[in-house]
Amino acid sequence: MRAATISPYLRLFTAGFREQAAYRLAMFGGLVANLTFGFLKVAMLFATVRAAGGTVQGYDVGTMSAYIWVSQGLLGSVNLNGRLDLADRIKNGDVAIDFLRPVNVQLATITTEVGKAVFALIPRGLPSLGIGALVIGMTMPTSPVPYALGLTSVVIGITVSFATVYLVAVAGFWLIETRGIQIVYMVLSGFFAGLFVPITLFPGWLLIIAEATPCPSIMMYPIDILTGRVTGGAAYRLVGVQLAWLAGMLLIGHLLTVAGRRKLEVQGG
Template sequence: MRATIRVYWRLLRAGFRRQSAYRLAALGGLVANTTFGLLKMAVLLATVRAAGGELAGYDTAMMSTYIWLSQGLLGSMNLDGRVDIAERIKDGRVAVDFLRPVDVQAAEIATEVGRALFSLLPRGVPAVAMGLAVGMALPESAAAYPLGAFSLLIGIVLSIATAYLVGICGFWLVETRGVQICYMVLSGFLAGLFVPVRIFPPWLAAIATATPFPAMMMYPVDILAGRANTTEALGLVAVQCAWLAGVVAAGQALTRAGRRHLEIQGG
């Protein structure tokens, strides 16, 4: 067991180091995050003011908190459905993955989590610092910080595990880009990237909460922003863990089915 944990820990570290090599890309991502964060501030804060200073429980400070936390987490959340496993299935390299003494799904998730954790440094931290400079609110309860950090980690892993499901569609499809584009459109909107899920119409909010997407971004943001008290935060984390367990189980089942279906040209 200890040796197995060490293997996945090394894969996580490898993903972290791999992502750290793209420093100019990280800078570009920070510039994009900041630009779109300022645009979102202009639109959403104007909407809050037009609504009389409060919209679905969001005042200007809380809306600013939502904007900069969501922008800061964007680089670490896999909301575009891109994972390396899709390319390895397409070109046949996944056959070698199945020969290795590690679980294909767990290895992919560990590597991607390492890459996501690095992205918190050059993109997440400066975005939050920008939010603090423009008046974002801080949670009143000290419990929001450890619960928010745990919720953030679960959200990152959940987003990667769900994107893995998109990637392994390649076992049955020649090209997965169509599925990936559909996933990207749905995930960003339903996760609360553009506007908070709480201001959705009731029917749309019900659809969103019936998917794992709010558990990726909206729930960590609500906990870190202090919108959820300790009891509510524990409930949100429990929902995240339930979604993660279900998505991982689905990934295991589909990986086994895909392995039986896999055909590699030339062998």
């Protein structure tokens, strides 16, 4: 893509980043929520590890702590609630104005949301991880490679989350009201993404179902890479899986946007 084509989306990313920076009190409230539920997860999952004799599916107390605090740190940046402002714009017809703008509606929406999410890592993600490390302790990699690849995986995971939620929003072209889908998405995405427990603790059949969705690419795979649980070629394979899901979600989103725009024109004239 030419620089002139990319420039508007970089500006939208920056705009999203700056917009989120304006909600400092909300970010602090999010951090408090992250820490509160983080300590609850510590109590429950540490008890699980100790009841299993000190390890469960390869997790000991140190690695389980790393999973808990990295997942809590990502919670404010990945979209697992299914909500997107675009859904309301489709419902009230304002999306017609978006289609008149000289940018791709799908890319503009996702880029802006990713900008907001990246900012949230600063006041919510990093402090959650730091406080967890200081108060509870955790086992993390000692080499720089997992961190570099892990940060890349985190950014891809954030983008996958918004590319997936975009599909929920554009369903409004046909359903008008998407709150039901949002609720179903919120319940399933958090579970399959590994928000509550690592998906490797699932029974085999349930793990297969989880891995057949984009949800692990949103949270579990970035956590595994960043904490060093998956290394080497296996880590690069997970990044490849993330990129494949991202490409798939973007393609489906593009096709639905084109079809939805045609339907909108038929309805609105």
